[in-house]
Amino acid sequence: MSTQNYTVIGTRPIRHDGADKVTGRALYGADLHPAGLIYGHILRSPHAHARIVSIDTSKAAAHPGVKAILTADDLPESGDRVLDLGEGATPLSYLRGNILAKGKALYRGHAVAAVAAVSAHVAEEAANLIQVEYEPLPCVLTAPDAMREDAPILHENLKTKGIEEETGKNSNIAHHFQFALGDVEQGFAEADVIVEREYNTATVHQGYIEPQTATALWNNDGRVHIWCSTQGAFVVRDTTANILDLPVSRVKVIPMEIGGGFGGKIPVYLEPVAALLSKKTGHPVKITMSRKDVFEATGPTPGSYLKVKIGARKGGRITAGKAYLAYEAGAYPGAMVVPGAMCVFAAYEIPNMAVEGFDVVVNKPSTTAYRAPGAPNAAFAGETVMDEIAEKLGMDPLDFRLKNAAKEGTRRVEGLKHQKIGCIEVLRAMKNHPHYKSPLGGPNRGRGVAIGFWFNIGLPSSCTVNVNADGTVSLVEGSTDIGGTRASIAMQAAEVFGIPAEDVHPIVVDTDSVGYTAVTGGSRTTFATGWAAYEAAKDAVCQMKQRAAKIWEADPASVEMERGTFRSNGHAMTFKDLAARLADTGGPITGNGAVNPPGAGGSFSGCIVDVEVDPETGKVSILRFTSVQDAGTAIHPAYVEGQMQGGSVQGIGWALNEEYYMNSDGAMVNSSLLDYRMPTSLDLPEIETVIVEVPNPGHPFGARGVGEASIIPPQAAVANAIHGAIGVRMNRLPMKPSAIMEAIWQQKD
Amino acid sequence: MSRNGHSKAYVKVTINGESAEFLCEPRQSLLECLRDIVGLTGTKEGCNDGNCGACTVVLDGRIVNSCLVLGVEAEGAEITTIEGIAHGSELRPIQRAFLEQAALQCGFCTPGFIVASEALLDQEPNPSEERIRLWLANNLCRCTGYDKIVRAVQQAAAEMQETKA
Numbered sequence: 015m016s017t018q019n020y021t022v023i024g025t026r027p028i029r030h031d032g033a034d035k036v037t038g039r040a041l042y043g044a045d046l047h048p049a050g051l052i053y054g055h056i057l058r059s060p061h062a063h064a065r066i067v068s069i070d071t072s073k074a075a076a077h078p079g080v081k082a083i084l085t086a087d088d089l090p091e092s093g094d095r096v097l098d099l100g101e102g103a104t105p106l107s108y109l110r111g112n113i114l115a116k117g118k119a120l121y122r123g124h125a126v127a128a129v130a131a132v133s134a135h136v137a138e139e140a141a142n143l144i145q146v147e148y149e150p151l152p153c154v155l156t157a158p159d160a161m162r163e164d165a166p167i168l169h170e171n172l173k174t175k176g177i178e179e180e181t182g183k184n185s186n187i188a189h190h191f192q193f194a195l196g197d198v199e200q201g202f203a204e205a206d207v208i209v210e211r212e213y214n215t216a217t218v219h220q221g222y223i224e225p226q227t228a229t230a231l232w233n234n235d236g237r238v239h240i241w242c243s244t245q246g247a248f249v250v251r252d253t254t255a256n257i258l259d260l261p262v263s264r265v266k267v268i269p270m271e272i273g274g275g276f277g278g279k280i281p282v283y284l285e286p287v288a289a290l291l292s293k294k295t296g297h298p299v300k301i302t303m304s305r306k307d308v309f310e311a312t313g314p315t316p317g318s319y320l321k322v323k324i325g326a327r328k329g330g331r332i333t334a335g336k337a338y339l340a341y342e343a344g345a346y347p348g349a350m351v352v353p354g355a356m357c358v359f360a361a362y363e364i365p366n367m368a369v370e371g372f373d374v375v376v377n378k379p380s381t382t383a384y385r386a387p388g389a390p391n392a393a394f395a396g397e398t399v400m401d402e403i404a405e406k407l408g409m410d411p412l413d414f415r416l417k418n419a420a421k422e423g424t425r426r427v428e429g430l431k432h433q434k435i436g437c438i439e440v441l442r443a444m445k446n447h448p449h450y451k452s453p454l455g456g457p458n459r460g461r462g463v464a465i466g467f468w469f470n471i472g473l474p475s476s477c478t479v480n481v482n483a484d485g486t487v488s489l490v491e492g493s494t495d496i497g498g499t500r501a502s503i504a505m506q507a508a509e510v511f512g513i514p515a516e517d518v519h520p521i522v523v524d525t526d527s528v529g530y531t532a533v534t535g536g537s538r539t540t541f542a543t544g545w546a547a548y549e550a551a552k553d554a555v556c557q558m559k560q561r562a563a564k565i566w567e568a569d570p571a572s573v574e575m576e577r578g579t580f581r582s583n584g585h586a587m588t589f590k591d592l593a594a595r596l597a598d599t600g601g602p603i604t605g606n607g608a609v610n611p612p613g614a615g616g617s618f619s620g621c622i623v624d625v626e627v628d629p630e631t632g633k634v635s636i637l638r639f640t641s642v643q644d645a646g647t648a649i650h651p652a653y654v655e656g657q658m659q660g661g662s663v664q665g666i667g668w669a670l671n672e673e674y675y676m677n678s679d680g681a682m683v684n685s686s687l688l689d690y691r692m693p694t695s696l697d698l699p700e701i702e703t704v705i706v707e708v709p710n711p712g713h714p715f716g717a718r719g720v721g722e723a724s725i726i727p728p729q730a731a732v733a734n735a736i737h738g739a740i741g742v743r744m745n746r747l748p749m750k751p752s753a754i755m756e757a758i759w760q761q762k763d
Numbered sequence: 764m765s766r767n768g769h770s771k772a773y774v775k776v777t778i779n780g781e782s783a784e785f786l787c788e789p790r791q792s793l794l795e796c797l798r799d800i801v802g803l804t805g806t807k808e809g810c811n812d813g814n815c816g817a818c819t820v821v822l823d824g825r826i827v828n829s830c831l832v833l834g835v836e837a838e839g840a841e842i843t844t845i846e847g848i849a850h851g852s853e854l855r856p857i858q859r860a861f862l863e864q865a866a867l868q869c870g871f872c873t874p875g876f877i878v879a880s881e882a883l884l885d886q887e888p889n890p891s892e893e894r895i896r897l898w899l900a901n902n903l904c905r906c907t908g909y910d911k912i913v914r915a916v917q918q919a920a921a922e923m924q925e926t927k928a
Contacts, residue, residue, distance in 0.1 A: 028862045035870035036858040036877060038805015038845035045804035135790060221905045223809040223817055224871045273807070273871025274905050305810040497868035497906060652865035656907055660868065663908030687814035687903060695909040696900040 021577060022508045023715055026652045027515040029501040035271075043227035043243030043270040044302050051229070052081055054291050054301035055137035056284075057127040057144050058311060059119030062153035062377040062680025063166060066117060066126065066146060074129055074143040079136040082294035083144070084128040084287060086116035092259035099249045099280070099533075108346040110257050112380050113286050119148070120168055120345035121377050122681050123310025125283075130291040130299050153377035153680040156214075157340035158319050160186040160376045168345065168375045188347030189373035193355055193427040201334025201366030205325025209402045210336075213395045215729075215747040216673030217317040217342065219309060220384045221664070221692050224273020226312060227302040230288035234296075238265045238289050244282075245275045245494060246533030251525045253282040258289060265289075268524040269494045272534075276664070277383025280533050281313055309685040313382025314674060316341040316349040322358070322395040326403050330417045333366060335359045339392060340372040344380040349373045353469075354388030356428050357726070358396045360467040361437055361618065362418040367427045377680045383535060385661055386468040386722035390668060390729055394747060397464035397730030402743065411463050411734070412445045420467075433615060436644030436708030440465060440618045443704050449622050449640040458627050459637065460738025465620035466726025470719035471536035472611040476529025477546040479507055479518075479554050479605040483597065485590030486517040489550070492531030493543040495522055497660075497721070498653035502540040503547045505649055506715060510551035511589055512578025529608050537719020540649055541614055541710075546607040548714045554605030558592055561599040565592075613712020619643040619723035621662060625735040629758060632751030634670055634736060639728075640702040646710035646718030658724045659701040665728025667693045673748050772835045778803070779847025787834040793827075794818045796834035797844060805845040805874050809903070816902030819875035820844050826882045828901075845874035848881055856926075857881050857919040866915035868906035875902050880916045888927075889920055 034040035059066075071083045094107040110116075115124045127144050131137035152166040159165060167184050174180075176190030202208055228242040238260065244250045247269040255262045272279060284301045291299040303311070321338040337358045341349035351371040359367055404414035419437045426432065444450060444463060454461060478490040489507050493499055504518040511518070531543065555575055562580040563570035565587070573582040578589040596603055624637040641658040648654045671691045675684040684690050709716025733744045742757040771786040778801065785800045794811070797803045797820070809817035811830045818829040821843035848855050857880050860866070867873045876899065883890060883898045890898070895916045896909070904912060 026865070029865070031870075032862040032867075033854070035867055035873055036854065036861050037849055038803070038874045040870055041804070042807070042871060044808065045798075047799065047802070047804075135788070222869070222871075223815055223903060223905055224807070224869070225809070271871075272869060273809075274869045276905070302808075305812065305814075498865065652911075653868070656865055656868055656911060659908035659910045660906045664905070686812055687810045688812070692903060692905065693908075694900040694903065695896040695913065698896075698909055700913075701908045701910045 020509055021512065022505045022515050023647060023649050024651065026650060027501060027505065029498050030504060030520055031495065031500055040271045042224060042273050043241065046229050046241050046270065048231065048298045050297045052130050052132055052295060052297045052299055053134040053137050054128055054130045054288055054299050055134065055141045056125045056287065056301065057141040058307065059115065059122060059124040059126050061119055061148050061150050062122045063151040064119045064148040065151060066115060066119060067149055068147045069127060070145040071127065073145065074140040077140040077143055079132040080129060080140045081297065082130045082291050084290055086114040088290055089114060089257065090259040092256060097253065097256055099253060104348060106256055109253060112346060113257060113283065121379050123307065123379060124345065125311065128287045128291060130295055155376055155378060155676055155680055156317065157342045157372065157374040157376065160374045161340065161372065168377065172375065186375045187372055188343060188375055192368065192370045194368045195425060195427050196366035198334050198336050198366045198368040202325045204333045206328045207403055207406045208323065208325040209399050210321065210323035211399055211745055213320040213745050215318045215391050215394060217314045217378060218668050218672045219314040219690065220276035220278035222274025222276060222278055225303040225305060225308045226279065226283055227300065228284040228288045229298055229300040230285060230292045231298040232289055232293035236264060240265065240267045240285050240289065241270055242267065242285055243272045243279060244269055245272065245279045245496065245535050247492060247494065247525050248530055249280060249533055250282055250285055254285045254289060257286040266524055266526050269522060272494050272496055275496055276385045277387055277535055278312055280535055281382050283312060305687060306685045309690065310682055311379055313344065313380050315384035315387060316343065316381045316391065318342065318391040320391060320395040322399045324399045324403055326407065328407065330407055330409050330414050332362055332364050332418045335364045335367045337369045337392065340374055341388065341391065342376045342378060342381065343373050344378045345375060346380045347373055347375055349381055350383060350388035354392040356426065356469065357389040357467050358392035360426050361420055361465050363420050363424045369427050385664060385725040389466060389468055389726045390665065393464065393466045393726045394729040394733065397727065398733050398743065401734040412441055415465060416441045434708065434711050435616055435618060436706050437618045439706045439708050440620045440642050440644050443642045443706050444620045444622055447622065447640055447704060449638060449702065454624060456626065458629055458739050459624060460735040461622065461624050462731040462734030462738060463620065463622050464727035464730035464734060465618060466723055467616055467618055468537065468723040468726060469616045470541065470614040471538045472542050472614045473532035473538055474610040475531045475543040475546040476608045477543065477550040478528065479550045481554055481593050481596060481603045483594050485513065485593040486519060487511060489518050489520045489547060490523055490528055491520060491543055491547065492523065492528040493534050493539045496534050497656060498650060499534065499539045502649040502653060503544045506544040507547040507551040510548055510555060513589055537617065537721040538614060541713055541717050541719045542609060542611055544649065544717060545611050545714060546609045549607030549609055550605040553607060554603050557603045561596060562587060562592055564599050565595060615646055615710030615712050615718040617644055617718045617720060617723040619727055621727045621731045623728065623731045623735050625732060625739055627736055627739040627754060629740060632754030634749060634754065636666060636699055638699055640704065641724055642704040642706060643720060643724055644706045644708050644718060645720045646713065647707055647716035648705050649715065649717050651705055654705055654720050655703040657720045658703045661722065661724030662701050662728055663693050663698060665725045666732065668747060669729040669732040669749055671748055671750060774834055774838050776837050776839065777841045779843055789833065789835055791834045792830050793832040793834050793837050794829040797829060803844050803846050807871055807874055816879065817872050817875045819878045819902065821878060821882055826879050845878055848877055855881065856922040857884065860915040860919040864911045864915040864918060866907060866911040872902060872904045876904065876912055884920055884923060888924060
C-alpha cells in the first residue's frame with residue numbers, strides 16, 4: 015500500500031497536546047501539589063561496595079518537621095518471584111534490593127534510607143542526620159575486571175547461568191550465552207581479508223531532562239494512588255504492587271506528562287518508597303531526584319568490552335563474523351547484551367557466525383534500557399571493522415555493505431529470519447544522497463558511514479474510542495506520550511473514520527481507566543497502540559454501519575464506509591451526520607481495541623557524517639550529518655524525523671563526549687550536566703533526514719517503530735570519519751580529545 | 764517562623780505583568796518559589812544547578828536560570844515566565860512555530876527554550892542560525908537534536924519581520 019491512498023496518514027497535523035506544552039500548562043510529574051503534601055528524600059550510599067553494619071535513625075527522627083523514616087527493613091517480605099515487566103523478566107528480589115539496599119550497598123548512590131518531612135529541604139537535612147555504619151569492600155567497575163577469578167563478588171548467591179556446566183561457585187557473570195550459525199572457523203579459512211579488533215565503551219546515561227519523580231497517597235480505603243513520570247504506568251503498578259505485596263488492583267497509577275525517558279523511565283525507583291512513607295504518615299508524599307541522583311542511582315546503559323572479527327573474500331563477500339560481547343549490568347543482572355548479540359551482524363547476510371555474550375555485574379548503578387539497548391555498543395565495533403575491511407578491499411564502504419546487505423529471508427545469528435526489511439533501500443538512499451557525493455573541502459576532514467538494525471517489539475496495548483454527537487471522537491489510551499504518539503495514534507483512528515486528525519481527541523489515562531498497555535518503549539507505541547486504535551475505530555465503524563442500516567432499513571452487510579462516508583444502495587451519510595444520529599438510533603457507540611501484535615517490523619538506520627579533527631587538540635567537530643531510516647509507512651513524518659534527529663544526536667554525544675567518568679573508588683566524578691556534557695545546539699550542524707518507506711506487512715498501515723534505530727550507527731560512523739580525517743582507527747568510546755590525541759601519538763610512535 | 768525554625772521573608776514582585784507577593788525561606792530559589800509557592804509550574808527543574816536551562820525566566824529584562832536566583836533576590840523585580848508569553852488566548856509566533864515545526868517531543872525543556880527564544884527575538888529580530896545556536900546553547904534538549912528548534916526560531920523570526928513590514 016502506498017501512502018498516497020491515505021488522507022490522514024503521512025500528513026503533519028499539530029500535536030493534540032501542543033497548546034499545553036508551549037504555554038507551561040502541561041502537568042509533568044513534579045508539577046502536582048495535592049493538599050497535605052509532604053516531601054521525601056533518599057539517603058544514598060557514598061561507597062560503591064560496602065556492607066551496611068548498622069543504621070541509626072534516632073537523630074533524624076528527632077529533627078523538627080520529620081514525619082517518617084524508612085529502611086529496607088520496612089519493605090514487606092514479598093518473596094522472590096520473577097516479574098515479567100514487558101522488556102524482560104526480573105526477579106523481585108533484585109527490584110526490591112535496588113529500591114532500598116539490604117545488607118550491602120552495591121554502588122555509590124544505592125538507596126539506603128528515606129525520610130519524609132514537611133519540606134524537601136528538611137527531609138534532606140534529616141537524611142543527612144541518619145548515621146550509617148559501613149564496612150567498605152573492594153569494588154569492581156568493568157566487565158573484564160569483574161570476570162576475573164579473584165574479583166570481588168557482588169552477590170553471595172549469584173551463579174552463572176549459561177553454557178558451562180554449573181560449578182556451584184559464586185560469580186559476577188550472571189549469564190553467558192552463545193549464538194552460532196554455520197561453521198565460523200571454516201568461514202575464516204575461506205576469507206582473503208580478516209580484521210579483528212577489540213573495543214571498550216564507557217557507561218552512558220539517557221540524559222532525559224526531567225528527573226525521576228513520584229508522588230504517592232496511601233488512601234484510607236487501603237488503595238494506593240501514584241502520580242509519576244513513567245514510560246509505563248502498568249509497569250509501575252505491577253512492580254509497586256509486587257514490592258508492597260498488594261494485589262495490582264489496590265494500586266492506581268496516574269501517569270503525568272513525561273519529560274523524556276529513552277528507556278530510563280521504565281524501571282521503578284521511588285514509587286514504593288513514596289507509598290510506604292505515605293502509609294506511615296497519612297500524607298501524600300512526593301520524592302524528586304536531584305540530577306546527581308539521576309546519574310548515580312538510575313539505570314544508565316552498559317559500558318562494554320567487545321571483540322569483533324570479520325572475514326571477506328577479495329570480491330567483497332563476507333564469509334564469517336565472530337563477536338565477543340561483555341556488558342556491564344551494573345549492580346544487578348540484566349545488561350542488554352542479548353539484543354547486542356542479536357544486532358551485531360544483523361545488517362548482513364553472513365553464512366558463518368558465532369557470537370558470545372556475557373552479562374556481568376559490577377559496582378555501578380543497575381543498567382536499564384537506552385534506545386535500542388545493547389545495539390550501539392555492538393555496532394560501534396562491527397561497523398568500524400566493516401569499514402576497515404572495505405578499505406583493505408579497496409571498496410566503497412557503502413558498496414561493500416550493499417554487496418552483503420540483509421534482505422527478507424536472511425537468517426540472523428540467533429536463528430530467526432528477517433521479515434520484509436529496508437536494509438538495501440536505506441543503503442541505496444545513502445549512496446544516492448547529495449551529501450555522499452559532496453566534496454569534503456578541507457584538510458583533517460573525513461567522511462564516515464555506518465548502519466544499524468533494531469528489531470522493535472509489539473506487546474499489548476488497549477484503546478477505547480467514544481463517538482461524540484458532533485462528529486468527533488475521543489480516544490482513550492494507556493501509552494504515555496514521550497514524543498508525539500498521541501498524534502500518531504489518533505491519526506490511525508482518524509484514518510479509519512475518514513475524519514481529520516484534529517477531530518480525534520486522544521487522552522492518556524490511568525491504570526484504572528484503560529486496558530493493560532505495555533511500556534512506551536521498544537519503538538512499539540505507534541506500531542502497537544496505533545494498532546489498538548485502528549481496531550477500536552474499526553469496531554466503532556462496524557457498529558455505525560448497523561445504525562446506518564437501521565436508518566435506511568437496509569441490510570447491515572450492504573453498508574460500506576470509505577473516507578468518512580457511509581453508503582448503501584444509493585444512500586450516503588457522512589461520519590459526522592451519522593454521529594449526530596446515534597442518540598436516536600440506539601444510543602452511544604464505544605469501540606474497543608485490545609491487541610498483542612506480532613510482526614513488529616525491524617528498522618534499519620544509516621548515517622553519513624563529515625567531521626573535522628583538530629590535530630593539535632583532538633577536538634572533533636561535526637560538519638554535516640545525514641540520517642536515513644526505514645520507517646515503514648511514516649505515520650507522522652515530522653515526528654519520525656524528530657526521532658531520527660534525536661537518536662542521531664544522542665549517538666553523537668555517545669561518540670564524542672559522554673561517559674561516566676569513574677574514580678578508582680567507584681565514584682562518578684562528573685555527575686552534573688555541566689561535566690557530563692551532552693551535545694548543545696552549538697555543537698551540531700543541521701541534522702538532515704531521509705525517510706525511507708518500506709511498508710511493514712505486519713501492520714495495518716505498514717508502520718514500523720522508529721524510536722530507536724537512529725542511535726545505533728552514529729558512533730561507528732563518527733569513528734570511520736575520524737579515520738578518514740587523520741588516519742587513526744579509534745577503538746574506544748567516547749572519542750574525546752584526549753583519546754584522539756593518544757591515538758595520534760601512538761600512530762606516530 | 765516556618766515549621767522548622769527558619770524565618771520567612773516577604774517578597775513582592777511583578778510576575779507576567781501582575782503584582783504578586785509571597786513568603787519564602789531565604790534558602791529557597793526563585794524556581795522553587797515560582798513552582799511550589801506561587802503555583803506557576805510551567806517553569807521546570809531539570810538540574811537545579813544552572814546547567815540545563817529548563818528553568819529559564821526573564822528577570823528585569825535578562826534571561827536567568829531561576830534555580831540560581833534566590834527568591835529573596837527577586838524582591839521588586841519584573842519576572843516573565845512561560846505562562847506570560849502568550850498574549851491572552853493567542854499564542855505568540857514562537858509558540859506556534861514550535862508546534863508547526865514539531866520542535867518539541869517530550870516538551871519538558873520547551874518552556875525554557877520558548878522563554879529564551881522570545882528574549883532573543885525581542886533583542887535581535889533577525890538572528891543568524893549561528894547566533895540562534897549560540898544563544899540557545901544554555902538550554903539542553905535531549906529529544907530533538909535541536910534541529911527543529913532552530914527551524915522554529917527562524918520561522919518565528921521571519922513571521923515577526925513580515926508582520927512588522
